[in-house]
Amino acid sequence: xxxxxxxxxxxxxxxxxVDMELPLEGVTALFGPSGCGKTSLLRAMAGLERCRGRLRxxxxxxxxxxxxxxxxxxxxGYVFQEASLFAHLSxxxxxxxxxxxxxPAARTVAQADVIDWLGLAPLLKHRASELSGGQRQRVAxxxxxxxxxxxxxxxxxxxALDRQAKREILPLLEGLAARTRVPIFYVTHAPEEVExxxxxxxxxxxxxxRHIDSLRQALSRPDSPLFVDEGAVSIxxxxxxxxxxDGRTPFTFNGLCLWLVKPLRQPxxxxxxxxxxxxxxxxxxxxxxxxxxxQLALTIIRVYPAREGRVLVAGKLADxxxxxxxxxxxxxxxxxxxxxxxxxxxxxxxxLLT
Amino acid sequence: xxxxxxxxxxxxxxxxxAGVTVLLLLxxxxxxxxxxxxxxxxxxxxxEAMVALPLVLPPTxxxxxxxxxxxxNGPLGALSQALGSGSLAFTxxxxxxxxxxxxxxxxxxxxxxxxxxxxxxxxxxxxTLRASKLDCFFTVVIPLARNGFLTAIVLxxxxxxxxxxxxxxxxxxxxxxxxxISIAIYDHVETLQYVEAHLLSGMLLALSFSILxxxxxxxxxxxxxxx
Numbered sequence: 001x002x003x004x005x006x007x008x009x010x011x012x013x014x015x016x017x018v019d020m021e022l023p024l025e026g027v028t029a030l031f032g033p034s035g036c037g038k039t040s041l042l043r044a045m046a047g048l049e050r051c052r053g054r055l056r057x058x059x060x061x062x063x064x065x066x067x068x069x070x071x072x073x074x075x076x077g078y079v080f081q082e083a084s085l086f087a088h089l090s091x092x093x094x095x096x097x098x099x100x101x102x103x104p105a106a107r108t109v110a111q112a113d114v115i116d117w118l119g120l121a122p123l124l125k126h127r128a129s130e131l132s133g134g135q136r137q138r139v140a141x142x143x144x145x146x147x148x149x150x151x152x153x154x155x156x157x158x159x160a161l162d163r164q165a166k167r168e169i170l171p172l173l174e175g176l177a178a179r180t181r182v183p184i185f186y187v188t189h190a191p192e193e194v195e196x197x198x199x200x201x202x203x204x205x206x207x208x209x210r211h212i213d214s215l216r217q218a219l220s221r222p223d224s225p226l227f228v229d230e231g232a233v234s235i236x237x238x239x240x241x242x243x244x245x246d247g248r249t250p251f252t253f254n255g256l257c258l259w260l261v262k263p264l265r266q267p268x269x270x271x272x273x274x275x276x277x278x279x280x281x282x283x284x285x286x287x288x289x290x291x292x293x294x295q296l297a298l299t300i301i302r303v304y305p306a307r308e309g310r311v312l313v314a315g316k317l318a319d320x321x322x323x324x325x326x327x328x329x330x331x332x333x334x335x336x337x338x339x340x341x342x343x344x345x346x347x348x349x350x351x352l353l354t
Numbered sequence: 355x356x357x358x359x360x361x362x363x364x365x366x367x368x369x370x371x372a373g374v375t376v377l378l379l380l381x382x383x384x385x386x387x388x389x390x391x392x393x394x395x396x397x398x399x400x401x402e403a404m405v406a407l408p409l410v411l412p413p414t415x416x417x418x419x420x421x422x423x424x425x426x427n428g429p430l431g432a433l434s435q436a437l438g439s440g441s442l443a444f445t446x447x448x449x450x451x452x453x454x455x456x457x458x459x460x461x462x463x464x465x466x467x468x469x470x471x472x473x474x475x476x477x478x479x480x481x482t483l484r485a486s487k488l489d490c491f492f493t494v495v496i497p498l499a500r501n502g503f504l505t506a507i508v509l510x511x512x513x514x515x516x517x518x519x520x521x522x523x524x525x526x527x528x529x530x531x532x533x534x535i536s537i538a539i540y541d542h543v544e545t546l547q548y549v550e551a552h553l554l555s556g557m558l559l560a561l562s563f564s565i566l567x568x569x570x571x572x573x574x575x576x577x578x579x580x581x
Contacts, residue, residue, distance in 0.1 A: 048478050071481035072489075078482035084475050088497040097493075098483030147484055 001025075003151070003183070007044040007053035016040045016051070016207040022200065024057060024151075027177045027184045029194040031225065032204035038187045041204070042153050045185065046078050047071040057150060077144030077182070079154045083136035085128035091139050092124040098147035108148040109180070117179070118142045118172065134165030141172065145180065152176070152184045158193060173197055178270070191226040195219070195235050195274050201226070220322060222304050222312050232277035232312055232324045240271050248293070254319035258347065259293040277312060280325035281346040284335055294347040298323060303337050313337060315345070361554060363530040364538040371446070371534060372514040375453040379461040379510050380503075382454070387465035388491070405462050408455060416456060417523025424448045424524055444526045449534075452524045453514045460509040468502020469495065501573060508569045512562055 006019040016037040022028055030038040043049035047062070048071055055063040062069045077098075085094050095115070099107065115121055118138045128136060137157055144152060157173070158166045174197060177184050186197060194201055194215070201218045203210040203225055218224055219235060227233065238253030240260070249260040251273055258273065286295050298315040301322075305311070306329035313325045313332070323345055337343070357365065390402060408416060424442040425431045430451070431441045442448040472495060480490035496503070518536045525532030527541070535554055542551035 046482060048481070070486075071478075072484050072486050076482065078479075080475070080479065082475075084479050086476060086479070086494060086498075088494075088500075097480070097485070101484040101489070143483065147482075 001058040003058075004054065004056040005041075005045060006055075007041065007051050009040060009044060009049060009051035009053075014040075014207055016044070018204075018207075018209050020202065020209055020212060022202075022212065024183045025181075026199035027186055027197050029198035029201045030185060030187045030204060031191075031194050031201050032189065034189055036204040037207040038189075038202075038204050039155055040207075042155050042185060042187050045151075046076055046153055047074055048078075075148070075150040077147050077149035077152045079137070079140050079144050079152075079157045081156045082160050083128070083133070083140040085131075085136055085139055085143075087128055089128075090124065091120060091126050091128070091131070094128065094139055095120070095124075095143050095146055098143060102148060106148055107146075109146055111146060114142045114145050117175075132165065133161050134168045137161060137165070137169055138172065141169075141176070145176075145182075149182055152180075152182045154184060154186045156187050156189070158190070159188070170196065174272075191229055191233070192274070194226060195233055196272055216322070219324075220314070222314075222324075230276060232326060234275045234277065234280075234321075234323045236273045236275065236317075236321055236323070238271065238273060253321070256296060256317060256319055258296070261293070275323065275347060277324040277326035279348055280323065281348070282313065282325050282327055282331075282335065282337070283344045283346055286344050287346065290346070292346045292348050294345075296323075296345050296347070298325075298343050298345040300337060300339055300341045300343060302339055303332060306332070311337075315343070317345075357553065358550065360529050360533075361535075361538055361550065364533045364535045365554070365557075367446075367530070367533065368515060368535040371449055371453055372511045374450050375457060375514045376461070376507055376510045378450060378454050379457060380507070383458065383461040383465060383506070387462045388469055388495075390462070390466045391469035406459050408457070409459050413456065413517070413519025414523060417452065417520040420448075420452045420455060420520065421524045424451065443524055444528060444532055446532065449521060449525045449532055452520045453517055456517060456520045457510045457513045460513045461506040464502045464505040464509060465499065468499035468505075471502075472498050504569060504572065508565055512565055515558065515562065 001024045002021050003024045004021045007016055009016040014035075014037070018037075018041055030041060032038050040049055044051055044053060045055060047069065050068070053063055054065070055061070061067065062074055085091075086097065089097065095111065099111065115124070118141065120139060120142055123131060123135060123139070128139070131139065141157070154173075158169055161169065170193070176182075177197075186193070188194060198215050200212060200214050202212050203218075215235065218226060219233065222232060224232075236253055236258070238251050238258075241250040241252060243249040247261060251258045251260050251271070281292075282298070283295075297318055300313060300315045302314045303311055304314070309329050310326055311329050311332045313327060314322060315325065316322050325345060335343075386405070390398060390405075421443055422428050423430045426435060426441040426443075431443065434440065434442050434447075442451065476494050476498060477490055480494045485493065516536055517534065518540070521532065521534050522537060525534070527533050527537050535558060539551050539554045539558075542548070542554065
């Protein structure tokens with residue numbers, strides 16, 4: 001099943017002109033600098049922004065020439081940048097607001113599950129004004145989820161939160177798609193959130209879609225917009241195991257293992273590991289006497305031309321997953337790095353994305 | 355010492371008038387205030403100015419035009435006669451219409467302010483939670499605008515209580531029928547019945563003060579709960 005969306009919206013100094021067709025599953029990130037139209041696109045999908053266009057979910061039409069389904073009839077959940085809880089209702093009242101408006105047969109999500117999963121039980125009697133930012137956003141997510149949506153739209157749900165609250169909400173968002181199987185559109189300008197959550201990325205700029213990539217494709221371009229802030233990044237999917245008494249935690253993927261040293265707050269099973277290319281060094285041989293914990297064999301696929309004295313080396317691990325290393329151009333020449341060569345990636349600061 | 359039957363009638367009439375007027379204004383003023391708070395229509399400013407007009411217009415001017423409109427030859431009076439209920443001037447219905455015009459801004463403006471303060475976001479949230487516009491109005495807008503409604507009711511009621519000029523113009527001074535408390539006080543003073551004037555004035559003062567006190571206390575209590 002796919003979602004087809006095409007919108008044209010004209011504002012002062014701004015034109016949104018998009019047309020896309022995507023699989024209706026997983027997490028789609030709408031990524032771009034502020035003012036690029038990603039929020040407008042999301043609002044248009046929700047019917048909050050009235051504009052010319054077309055929107056279809058599978059066989060169901062939400063908008064077309066001469067037809068506009070009002071927002072309240074669209075089976076969607078929307079989480080705004082600020083939680084925007086109803087001030088006159090308790091947490092419980094907020095959670096139930098949409099739920100009560102569904103016909104009982106349409107309620108596929110149980111209140112108890114959502115309350116339990118988001119840890120809202122102790123807050124139910126509180127008013128919105130008594131909650132912290134992170135707690136409010138949790139309620140907003142639960143409230144949207146309880147409308148049993150066919151589509152979940154999240155508009156920078158983390159951007160108004162402090163670091164601590166972000167750290168609290170991000171794992172929940174990771175679980176959201178997997179648990180609920182509701183397709184998600186996620187607006188953000190933070191590469192880290194894309195790398196951690198998205199299955200595919202819609203890159204937007206100046207009101208238009210530049211390209212749509214799977215996350216892996218998006219991370220394989222050395223000039224990816226995702227790399228603007230922190231430089232190139234690799235994402236490895238795997239499983240976090242039980243911590244050992246010596247403080248190490250294994251992260252296994254396809255028979256390979258990386259050691260994490262950062263203690264995890266909660267036992268995670270499936271996870272994405274985010275490795276900055278600048279944290280990866282290369283060696284021609286395995287090194288027995290270094291403090292670096294992780295040494296993985298790497299086959300070089302490509303050495304990109306030097307920029308500002310540094311080169312980006314793309315390689316693949318034994319299981320075929322890509323890994324990027326950023327080293328100085330001098331070292332690259334010294335080691336004589338070439339495509340197809342077998343080297344060892346030394347990964348020092350491996351930390352789970354938090 | 356107690357009120358004369360005529361004063362009691364005036365007092366009762368005044369309370370009834372104020373009550374009916376506020377109810378009428380809530381029914382008519384709420385949609386009007388909502389429209390004013392949401393609309394980007396070009397004529398909005400014209401309507402806003404018209405709503406505010408009774409704030410600056412001398413009550414006698416307003417009363418004069420209303421008298422013409424409500425009288426047997428005026429449009430409203432003619433309509434009422436055609437429906438078989440006689441002219442509206444010098445009747446309770448006429449008084450209600452006059453008071454409603456006179457107190458309109460005192461109900462519409464606090465409501466419009468409260469609606470504007472709510473902003474678009476709660477309405478959008480309600481829509482994404484499957485609430486139709488009407489549903490949203492009753493379950494989100496009205497509860498969030500509660501203080502605005504409280505202010506509107508009190509100001510509308512209190513303002514109608516103290517009405518004088520408009521009532522005198524369109525209602526005359528018919529004891530038991532159109533004589534309101536402020537006119538009764540005026541009558542007492544004119545005929546040097548200072549004791550009766552004192553009684554009524556004191557009562558009106560105490561009443562108005564206690565209503566306002568009650569409102570401010572309620573507002574304070576609510577605002578502690580809702581910063």
